[in-house]
Amino acid sequence: MNDDVREEDGHAPVAEVPLPLPLEFEAHYLTNQEAFHDYALFVLRTNERAEKAVHRVFLEILRHWDALLAEPDLQEQTWQIMRRVIIGELIGGLREELLAREHDTELHAAFARLPARQFDVIVLRHIGGYDTKHIAWYMGLTPSTITHHLRKAQERLAPVYQRTTRPINKEDTR
Numbered sequence: 001m002n003d004d005v006r007e008e009d010g011h012a013p014v015a016e017v018p019l020p021l022p023l024e025f026e027a028h029y030l031t032n033q034e035a036f037h038d039y040a041l042f043v044l045r046t047n048e049r050a051e052k053a054v055h056r057v058f059l060e061i062l063r064h065w066d067a068l069l070a071e072p073d074l075q076e077q078t079w080q081i082m083r084r085v086i087i088g089e090l091i092g093g094l095r096e097e098l099l100a101r102e103h104d105t106e107l108h109a110a111f112a113r114l115p116a117r118q119f120d121v122i123v124l125r126h127i128g129g130y131d132t133k134h135i136a137w138y139m140g141l142t143p144s145t146i147t148h149h150l151r152k153a154q155e156r157l158a159p160v161y162q163r164t165t166r167p168i169n170k171e172d173t174r
Contacts, residue, residue: 021062022065024065024069025061025062025065028061028074028078029058032078032082032138033054033058035124035128035130035134035138036054036057036082037050037051037054038124038127038128038130039082039083039086039120039123039124039128040053040054040057040082040086042123042127042128043086043123044086053085053086054082054086056085057081057082057085057086060081060085061078061081061082064081073140074140075137075138075139075140076139076140076141077140078140079120079138079139079140083116083120106160106163106164107157107160107161107164107165109160110156110157110160110161111157113156114153114156114157117139117141117149118149118150118152118153118156119153120139120149121135121139121146121149121150121153122150122153122154122157124138124139125150132146132147132150
């Protein structure tokens with residue numbers, strides 16, 4: 001079936017999934033599904049939307065599975081597919097939404113302005129609770145690169161966080 005053919009919701013039909021699935025793909029799914037779901041849940045904010053998005057992610061990965069297996073950086077490539085599907089197709093306006101929130105507007109705006117890798121690392125570390133080793137593996141990067149992006153993101157967010165979370169008067173500190 002032609003990839004240009006789409007259902008009403010703009011996504012390729014599920015019927016394109018070949019069965020049985022390649023064993024390596026199933027292993028990749030089992031290894032990554034939880035992290036992908038945690039990321040999607042943070043970004044999309046509902047379990048239903050997150051599950052649908054992750055399903056679409058793995059359909060996209062499956063469509064390109066043979067080519068992805070030939071890549072030296074399978075994890076990084078599949079992370080980029082996940083990120084593109086979740087952020088691009090389903091929530092293209094996340095950064096704008098964060099900017100428009102009424103509470104903690106300054107902090108949300110700073111979060112929304114983080115570069116893509118810093119944003120991903122902050123979400124996986126502080127929302128997903130993943131350690132550096134796992135984040136590096138999921139994103140297909142080295143642990144030192146993850147540490148660098150985490151440190152840079154924290155440096156960018158720290159001044160805003162301190163301004164937006166400090167007590168208004170002395171009574172608030174008791």
